[in-house]
Amino acid sequence: EAGVTQFPSHSVIEKGQTVTLRCDPISGHDNLYWYRRVMGKEIKFLLHFVKESKQDESGMPNNRFLAERTGGTYSTLKVQPAELEDSGVYFCASSPLGQARAYEQYFGPGTRLTVT
């Protein structure tokens, strides 16, 4: 069974540019989460999809970040325009639906974003 995959693994962009990160969850996992770790800080939650619906987006830092999950499969996280403080590692995770919160969240390898 394939794990959570993320693309690209590393992205370097200039301030003001746009970047789109992609996450493919484990097949059949209806829950999809985005987290990020900025330099020297702990990993922090960004948002949670259940299928194609946003369940919780309380961690999204501002309106420069837009997450989508059309069709309830893969998800994208767009940062537009990127700022220096957006640099960090963006993780995606997924888990099955049902037996609420009894399941582990399975994490992808992350996308390292560097804004120069």
Next chain:
Amino acid sequence: KQEVTQIPAALSVPEGENLVLNCSFTDSAIYNLQWFRQDPGKGLTSLLLIQSSQREQTSGRLNASLDKSSGRSTLYIAASQPGDSATYLCAVLKSYNTDKLIFGTGTRLQVFP
């Protein structure tokens, strides 16, 4: 506000030692607690998940305990090996109405031969 702290921040031990990593959280109203390891440049690998009703979970040389009332969890690694070198993270699932994991800052472990 839930805060998760991990002590020590870094640990270096010789191969073969048994060791304990600590995780503490400020709000005991958690649903579960998960331990992860992260290898340099890699993603997070889930090690153990403890539900709030459980006291411990074991997987191979790893044993995680949970004391909700005191806000503590420990990860015990028996007979450490160089391959155990990684950063270990604990994360709590806060309550019944959210799937948001709250992470600690991690313990960076190095096991030398």
